[in-house]
Amino acid sequence: MxxxxxxxxxxxxxxxxxxxxxxxxxxxxxxxxxxxxxxxxxxxxxxxxxxxxxxxxxxxxxxxxxxxxxxxxxxxxxxxxxxxxxxxxxxxxxxxxxxxxxxHSSDRHPWFREALAAPPGSPERSRYIFRAGRPGERPGEEGPPNDWPSAFGGSAWTRVDDGEWYLHLYAREQPDFNWRNPEVQREFEDILRFWLDRxxxxxxxxxxxxxxxxxxxxxxxxxxxxxxxxxxxxxxxxxxxxxxxxxxxxxxxxxxxxxxxxxxxxxxxxxxxxxxxxxxxxxxxxxxxxxxxxxxxxxxxxxxxxxxxxxxxxxxxxxxxxxxxxxxxxxxxxxxxxxxxxxxxxxxxxxxxxxxxxxxxxxxxxxxxxxxxxxxxxxxxxxxxxxxxxxxxxxxxxxxxxxxxxxxxxxxxxxxxxxxxxxxxxxxxxxxxxxxxADPSSMLNFYRDALAHRRRLLPDLPDDVEWLDSPDTAAFFRRGRLTCALNCGEDPVRLPAGTPILSSSPLKGDLLPGNSAVYLLTGPA
Known part of the structure; x- marks a missing residue:
């Protein structure tokens, strides 16, 4: 196997x-x-x-x-x-x-400090993405190289003292690497090995x-x-x-x-x-x-x-x-x-x-x-x-x-x-x-119980799911002997077939309360 x-x-x-x-x-x-x-x-x-x-x-x-x-x-x-x-x-x-x-790295990474100290077009700058700006809306003004935004707000470009702009898709303190530079690629391969060796x-x-x-x-x-x-x-x-x-x-x-x-x-x-x-x-x-x-x-x-x-x-x-x-x-x-x-x-x-x-x-x-x-x-x-x-x-x-x-x-x-x-x-x-x-009904103990059930059941479960008929507010699916019934509505719904083994809230007979889920097993317990 x-x-x-x-x-x-x-x-x-x-x-x-x-x-x-x-x-x-x-x-x-x-x-x-x-x-x-x-x-x-x-x-x-x-x-x-x-x-x-x-x-x-x-x-x-x-x-x-x-x-x-x-x-x-x-x-x-x-x-x-x-x-x-x-x-x-x-x-x-x-x-x-x-x-x-x-x-990206920090702007305090040695490579970026070297890039700032080096002139445009230098090997040091080629490890990051530096570009010339483009004309602004008014004569004599210059704007960023393109319209890319930072994920954290504002432009993804910051201008340095000599007039070039560097790219940072996130904070200005996070300059993006130039992955078209083979030196960057070799550096990260070495970094991977450093931590794998540990x-x-x-x-x-x-x-x-x-x-x-x-x-x-x-x-x-x-x-x-x-x-x-x-x-x-x-x-x-x-x-x-x-x-x-x-x-x-x-x-x-x-x-x-x-x-x-x-x-x-x-x-x-x-x-x-x-x-x-x-x-x-x-x-x-x-x-x-x-x-x-x-x-x-x-x-x-x-x-x-x-x-x-x-x-x-x-x-x-x-x-x-x-x-x-x-x-x-x-x-x-x-x-x-x-x-x-x-x-x-x-x-x-x-x-x-x-x-x-x-x-x-x-x-x-x-x-x-x-x-x-x-x-x-x-x-x-x-x-x-x-x-x-x-x-x-x-x-x-x-x-x-x-x-x-x-x-x-x-x-x-x-x-x-x-x-x-x-x-x-x-x-x-x-x-x-x-x-x-100290509380048997706590979230912590529920997580421990749910994870223990998963570990016990997992070896016998297939890698696909079968969706079962359910009310519009609910989702029922089966993996082998295990059925999970989830009720996202406010009103109770009738449970599918199976023996309940773990529920997120107390069941009411064969009804699953609203905002609840339950595991059911079919066949021998």
Missing amino acids: TRIPWWRDAVVYEVYVRSFADSDGDGEGDLQGIRSRLGHLRDLGVDALWLTPVYTSPLADGGYDVADYRDVDPRFGTLRDFDALVADAHAHGLRLIVDIVPN GVDGFRIDVAAGLFKDASFRDLGGRGRRVVDAPIYSRPEVHDVYRRWRQILDEYDGERMAIGEVWTDGPEDLALYLRPDELHQVFQFDLQLAPWSARAFRDVVTAAMKAVSTTGASPTWVLSSHDSVRHVTRYEKPEGVPGIGHARAKAALLMLLALPGSAYLYQGEELGLPEVTDLPDEARQDPIFERTNGELAGRDGCRVPLPWSGDTEPYGFSAGDARPWLPMPDTWAALTVEAQE
Whole structure:
């Protein structure tokens, strides 16, 4: 029998390093903090953890602005701490995936400092994307080379003292690399090997579709950022990079893998990244973007499975991440119904874990943490908030540190009483790990139970789903002996056939309450 690679149906837990656990009392999470809490992840029942960037960085964008790709930022620890974390994770039966950020560096990266010190046309500048401006609307004025916007607001171009402009698809502190330069390509191949040699099990590739830009730098012209044949994303040259990366990964034993953060227009483009000699997986974000709707969920699942069906890869499922509003809060609409966000989050988890493929959980969702929407302006650090002059709140609300224990801030997050880098709500005492472990009905214990059921059932489940007849407000699907019934409506619906083994809320005879889900088994229990 062919062995199934570990990543194909893994449950991966995203650790936002700065907000997970602080071991030294400086208010920021670190690698030693993660080591101290690995038991939490083991007991939760996940298969792997994914670390957001720990590289040397000024943290202009939460570590996604890298100044040194081969070292750990002192805020987070040392390379020795990283090696110890890898060893401890493996000892706990956990794989470890790290973020890699190949689209751009920090403006404090040595290469970019060399580029600024060198003249236009120099080899130092050719590692990044520098261009001459173009005439502005008034005589004597000069504007950016084209109309490309930054994802964080404003133009994607910044002018330097000698008149040239450099490209940054994100913050101005994140200059984009020139991937048409072979030196850039060789550098990242060496970076991959550096971390593979240290024992990492895989990479999450940031902005995976964005490495190459259209060589003519033509205007978007209103086409937006995710359009087939657009000049910014999914240029065909990127696939050669991932073929070479796949060869490197395959040189190492232990089923090393890569998953790309890829935004595409449809299944055909997505499938290109999943060819057998390219990436192992790509994130499929539509479930995270979907409203609370049985029809929407069914459409998303059907499309996601179709997208990977021709590739032999497995789908990936995500409800929350460090870049999105936490789903407990997203699911609270219509507003004014107490607890509805938590009820829906429990039901969505059962759906997520019953689907074929891998599931990516975001830290704190196992505690039912809501989005923190009332952070003071002076506390916010996301560049989106600054670049839009406060018009957009940014992503800080989903990055507030985890509460572990106690009744007041920092809720066991920091050693001692250090104030965390983002303030924690006064209402989180009931949401700590300590409080929820003592409550059999807590979100934490529900996650542990659901993950345990998945692990027990998984070996006998096929890789496809069969949709069953259901009311308009519900979605019922079957995988072998397992049936998942999800009711997104307010009124109860009658259950399909099967013996209930786990439900997100108490059943009422053969009725599934609104905003609930249940697992049912057919055949012998």
